[in-house]
Amino acid sequence: MLKSFSILTLGCKVNQYESQQIRALLTALGLRFVDVTDAPDLVVVNTCCVTHTASAKSRRCIRKAQKHRPKAVVVCGCLPVVPTDEFKPDRENIHVVKDRSQLANTLNILVAAESTTPGLPKPVQCPDVAIRPEISPKVKFKKDLAPPQELPALTSFQGHTRAFLKIQDGCDSFCSYCIIPYTRPEVRSKRPDKVLTEAAALVASGHKEIVLTGVHVGAYGRSSVRQRRSDGLQDELLPDLLDKVACIPELPRIRLSSLDPADVTERLLDVFAAHRNIMPHLHLSLQAGSDRVLGRMCRPYTADDFRAKVDLIHSRLDRPAITTDIIVGFPSETDADFQQTVRLAREVQFAKMHVFTFSPRQGTAAAKMPDKVQSQIVKERSQILRDIDLELQSRFRERFLGETAQVLVETTNARPAGRAERYFMVYLNHAAPEPDNNDLVTVRIEQNTPNGVIASTL
DSSP: OOOEEEEEEOSSHHHHHHHHHHHHHHHHTTOEEOOGGGOOSEEEEEEOOSSHHHHHHHHHHHHHHHHTOOSEEEEEESTTTSTTOOOOOOSTTEEEOOSGGGHHHHHHHHHHHHOOOTTOOOOOOOOOOOBOOSSOTTOOBSSBSSOTTSSOOOSOOTTOSEEEEEEEEOOOOOOTTOOHHHHSOOOEEOOHHHHHHHHHHHHHTTOOEEEEEESSGGGTTOSOTTOOOTTSGGGGHHHHHHHHHHTSTTOOEEEEOOBOGGGOOHHHHHHHHHOTTBOSEEEBOOBOSOHHHHHHHTOSSOHHHHHHHHHHHHHHSSSOEEEEEEEESOTTOOHHHHHHHHHHHHHHTOSEEEEEEOOOOTTSGGGGOSOOOOHHHHHHHHHHHHHHHHHHHHHHHHTTTTOEEEEEEEEOSSSOEEEOTTSOEEEEOOOSSOOOTTOEEEEEEEEEETTEEEEEEO
């Protein structure tokens, strides 16, 4: 009989959200959540394979789970789906879920098969049905993101102050370096009414910040990531949803996860400007500042397109935090290409840059591209960009010295700390009484440091 379970999660916000759904399902089936070191009967490993390093970490987690001798190990997420034969189960107690729609069914079957407790829910098969949302009779969602027969909607995000809420799944953009279109190819969205119900439940459980997330959030409501209609109804779906979520009572903070430049529209920024509880922070994926490299990456914009969207954001929002991702050392990247990235980074004045060194991912077009950049050159360029990132972060924080901010306290270990509206870290001077985790406090920013700012509560 399965009495306890643990979950090991790797990867992105989408995986973290889905692990919370798994936790909710297994708890509802009568199992108790424990740490993996406490010898659980069942271990679920929610894997990632966005890079070869992520795949290796996922396989190590599976071996780690096996060392605790559970009765069953369920392997789900992206690794079992990737079409490169990177994982071969070597134990009889490993259950590999290659079809995500069958994950809830698999867990139900495992629990029921091991259980002698009467009255447990029976495994159910999820129907594949078309959904017509209430937004407009002209707009159809190909599939609902999470029919009730699958993994449940969340009522809380256990162990976290901020709650992630998945509103979209799938990508068919096929950027040349990315494996995700092969692991999550079906572009689909969650119905607006279900998003609002779930968001309200998360607020009722005490969460003060919700992050709307997905594989490609900007494609919310569309059947393809590549679809672009500058004046079509579908471009309004994400702004309309965000506008409605912002009106949920007692929700102090909302953020959006990563967007492409084309996802940033005047209507979206109008919604940002209309609601103080939508944080003035946008994460726009740049990847490179060279049009030649962007073309080889199959990114659907140019450097000037990116500049134009940054200018639009600044015209609508007060000192917004614009963060980004950059890949260094893409095949055939020249010194001139890299310098274009450096110039654009300084021009935009990013609040933070996530700098990644290019890693050829088996199964993608970029893995077969010639003219690999020498590893020493990639290392040097990455360090240059990381040094610039620290400089730009500090310069961005300097702009707010002496001003007030609101901080959502996320840790009280060494000293209370959390993130301000514009996402930089704030470390609080000792106050009486000291705030608790998940408290939203008003502070005055007093000092800039290499890791964030120091502030006093008001």
